[in-house]
Amino acid sequence: MGMADEAVRVRGLCKRYGAVTALDGVDLGIRQGEVFGILGPNGAGKSTTVEILQGHRSRDAGEVTVLGRDPASGGRRWRSRIGIVWQDESAPAELTVRETVRHFARYYPRSRDPEEVVGLVGLEDKAGSRIKALSGGQRRRLDVALGVIGDPELLLLDEPTTGFDPAARRQFWELIRRLADEGTTIVLTTHYLDEAEALSDRLAVIATGKVVAEGAPAGLRERHGGRATVHWSEPGGGARHEETETPTGTVAELMRRFDGEIPGLRISRPTLEDVYLRLTGQLDEQPGEAAR
Numbered sequence: 001m002g003m004a005d006e007a008v009r010v011r012g013l014c015k016r017y018g019a020v021t022a023l024d025g026v027d028l029g030i031r032q033g034e035v036f037g038i039l040g041p042n043g044a045g046k047s048t049t050v051e052i053l054q055g056h057r058s059r060d061a062g063e064v065t066v067l068g069r070d071p072a073s074g075g076r077r078w079r080s081r082i083g084i085v086w087q088d089e090s091a092p093a094e095l096t097v098r099e100t101v102r103h104f105a106r107y108y109p110r111s112r113d114p115e116e117v118v119g120l121v122g123l124e125d126k127a128g129s130r131i132k133a134l135s136g137g138q139r140r141r142l143d144v145a146l147g148v149i150g151d152p153e154l155l156l157l158d159e160p161t162t163g164f165d166p167a168a169r170r171q172f173w174e175l176i177r178r179l180a181d182e183g184t185t186i187v188l189t190t191h192y193l194d195e196a197e198a199l200s201d202r203l204a205v206i207a208t209g210k211v212v213a214e215g216a217p218a219g220l221r222e223r224h225g226g227r228a229t230v231h232w233s234e235p236g237g238g239a240r241h242e243e244t245e246t247p248t249g250t251v252a253e254l255m256r257r258f259d260g261e262i263p264g265l266r267i268s269r270p271t272l273e274d275v276y277l278r279l280t281g282q283l284d285e286q287p288g289e290a291a292r
């Protein structure tokens with residue numbers, strides 16, 4: 001990957017808050033057009049990372065390039081190329097959805113069509129409603145609308161679906177996919193593994209200020225997942241299992257021994273959740289054991 005293809009490049013990023021080391025040498029490379037997930041437990045340093053990428057927080061060490069510039073000295077034009085979705089946007093409660101989106105469009109040199117953006121986030125039916133009358137999930141979609149109204153090349157989302165019900169979360173995923181299909185580079189932090197797996201082309205797992213794994217979700221599972229477990233039953237009724245790098249070999253051996261069908265045969269692989277818990281130090285056992 002050439003640096004020119006990178007929307008975000010971070011090398012050796014460090015950030016301290018007094019005695020707390022929030023980021024301890026973070027490296028990231030985020031390609032143009034990809035959806036990149038930053039996953040990690042509470043306090044891992046996700047928000048700090050995103051705020052530094054936005055240019056809203058200083059750093060103590062490291063190199064950071066976002067759309068070709070250092071966020072610390074990005075400037076207005078650079079800022080207009082980046083979409084930020086604020087956690088608690090203080091949009092005026094008395095304005096309607098449509099009025100608000102139109103109002104924010106004026107801040108950008110090259111904004112999208114407000115009507116189109118209201119449709120994109122699925123708020124057509126609420127276009128005439130006042131903000132104070134929106135539900136939490138609808139409110140969050142409006143926040144996303146305000147994040148994309150400037151037609152950003154890069155969208156930064158910090159825990160976008162916290163507090164959503166399952167249906168709202170699915171709808172939000174659709175929205176992210178739509179934006180990704182349009183070519184927007186998207187960086188999102190999340191606590192939710194299923195969300196990271198459903199949306200991300202690649203993801204980084206952060207724990208205590210360090211990237212402990214990075215890659216495509218399936219690849220992460222393969223590289224860090226460890227071994228498969230073969231389960232079966234012995235004729236006397238005893239359930240057995242064996243952890244192995246070569247489950248096919250184990251099954252072949254069992255087939256010979258049982259001379260055919262193996263009672264209770266099941267092969268389990270570590271889930272991404274097993275991998276995640278192990279990588280973030282929240283699980284000590286072998287991944288095969290965590291599935292049970």
Ligand SMILES: Nc1ncnc2c1ncn2[C@@H]1O[C@H](COP(=O)(O)OP(=O)(O)OP(=O)(O)O)[C@@H](O)[C@H]1O
Nearest residue numbers: 017020021022040041042043044045046047048049
């Ligand atoms: N403004 C601040 N002042 C002091 N310490 C801070 C500040 N912001 C964050 N921290 C600390 O830095 C560490 C990383 O925090 P950060 O908010 O980046 O983590 P996070 O991964 O986003 O967590 P969460 O999932 O809980 O949102 C934590 O230990 C946190 O307590």
